[in-house]
Amino acid sequence: MxxxxxxxxxxxxxxxxxxxxxxxxxxxxxxxxxxxxxxxxxxxxxxxxxxxxxxxxxxxxxxxxxxxxxxxxxxxxxxxxxxxxxxxxxxxxxxxxxxxxxxxxxxxxxxxxxxxxxxxxxxxxxxxxxxxxxxxxxxxxxxxxxxxxxxxxxxxxxxxxxxxxxxxxxxxxxxxxxxxxxxxxxxxxxxxxxxxxxxxxxxxxxxxxxxxxxxxxxxxxxxGSNTGFLFNDQITWTPGGKKFFKRIPAMMTIGAKQAVIIGKVLKGRQVKEEPLRLVSNEVTVVFSFSDQPQLIEDSLEIQLNKKAVEELIEQLQPIEKEFSIPSLENIAFKIVKTEVKDSEGKIVETIG
Structure with a gap:
């Protein structure tokens, strides 16, 4: 033995x-x-x-x-x-x-x-x-x-x-x-x-x-929501900049499959007054809450007030598009199609 x-x-x-x-x-x-x-x-x-x-x-x-x-x-x-x-x-x-x-x-x-x-x-x-x-x-x-x-x-x-x-x-x-x-x-x-x-x-x-x-x-x-982070492998971040003296906003990309749930969780996190982290293999973007909405690009943090949350939720739909919201300057959002794959890697559904 x-x-x-x-x-x-x-x-x-x-x-x-x-x-x-x-x-x-x-x-x-x-x-x-x-x-x-x-x-x-x-x-x-x-x-x-x-x-x-x-x-x-x-x-x-x-x-x-x-x-x-x-x-x-x-x-x-x-x-x-x-x-x-x-x-x-x-x-x-x-x-x-x-x-x-x-x-x-x-x-x-x-x-x-x-x-x-x-x-x-x-x-x-x-x-x-x-x-x-x-x-x-x-x-x-x-x-x-x-x-x-x-x-x-x-x-x-x-x-x-x-x-x-x-x-x-x-x-x-x-x-x-x-x-x-x-x-x-x-x-x-x-x-x-x-x-x-x-x-x-x-x-x-x-x-x-x-x-x-x-x-x-x-x-x-x-x-509120206990969800402190959501993983979405389609989240990317393109920094803002200037071109010919014109300000180019930063761009955040989100997969269509999670667009709606991101909005719903944001609403719940606002109740708790606790941040929501959106995580991909490339980047982590933090949504937090403040009286004055703003983008803190160095730390990839987007601060939202109640009005900004409402504006963002209205736009977060599973439809391929680009948009910005009135309450936030210097940032735009892009929703891209999500391809859902089975365990063998075959596409079984396309969202967006």
């Missing part, structure tokens, strides 16, 4: 947490044949799947590999690895005897994102999947939210703490609601329609319910 097999304290801790929920149920376990460290394709060492009966029949997935499963290797003694493992609750089809393979690949894909980028998932995060979370389905679920698993509290292990973060499939309009208000608020309201935040590929949006819409509107209007 190898040293690694002898020391599996992190792995054992996950097993023990699951035993508190499922007793002696033997999970279906799907291990990785070739370690990621040795050139394999799958970052996770394994995924276990339990059969849950309440509040409706579903598969309960738990990952092994974001935390330190064996020897302690990271320098942070208080946190094990990335500090979390993912769980996923998926509604079980009638007479289904094995969990669907797409869900296993789905969790491995999320792991690739974390391992390649270093970005971790936290309670209250969200992510746009830019298409159905299950490619084999015509599901309306095209985005993800992340929240604490309701049955698995944070635990201490010999390698540090580990949280269980549950992945939740959500619709495009639910994602937008989370952006203009906050993830956990929307999930809390929707729990009545998706108990234990079980992902059901067949469900429709919670926003078809007027009470849900009203609660979200009230929350966003009174509390």
């Amino acid at each position: 190898s040293d690694e097999e002898l020391n599996s304290v992190g792995w054992d801790a996950i097993d023990q947490a699951m035993e508190k929920v499922y007793g002696d149920q033997e999970p279906k376990h799907y291990g990785t044949m070739i370690s990621y460290m040795l050139g394999g394709n799958d970052p996770l060492d394994g995924i276990s799947v339990y059969e849950a009966k309440e509040p409706m029949e579903h598969w309960h997935f738990v990952t092994y590999g974001f935390s330190e499963l064996h020897e302690k290797e990271s320098e942070n003694l208080e946190v094990s690895g990335y500090g979390f493992e993912l769980t996923f609750r998926l509604a079980k089809k009638h007479n289904e005897t094995e969990p669907p393979s797409w869900a296993l690949n789905f969790l491995q894909n999320l792991a690739r994102y974390v391992f390649n980028s270093g970005n971790v998932f936290k309670n209250g995060d969200y992510m746009d999947a830019n298409g159905p979370i299950c490619l084999e389905s015509d599901t309306e679920l095209t985005a993800l939210a992340f929240a604490y698993d309701p049955e698995l509290p944070k635990m201490d292990t010999p390698n540090g703490t580990v949280e269980f973060i549950q992945v939740v499939g959500i619709t495009a309009d639910e994602l937008e609601a989370m952006q203009i208000w906050n993830t956990l608020g929307v999930l809390h309201i929707c729990t009545e329609y998706m108990p234990q935040l079980i992902t059901d590929l067949l469900r429709t949006s919670c926003l078809h319910n007027d009470k849900v819409v009203e609660a979200i509107e009230t929350g966003s209007e009174t509390e």
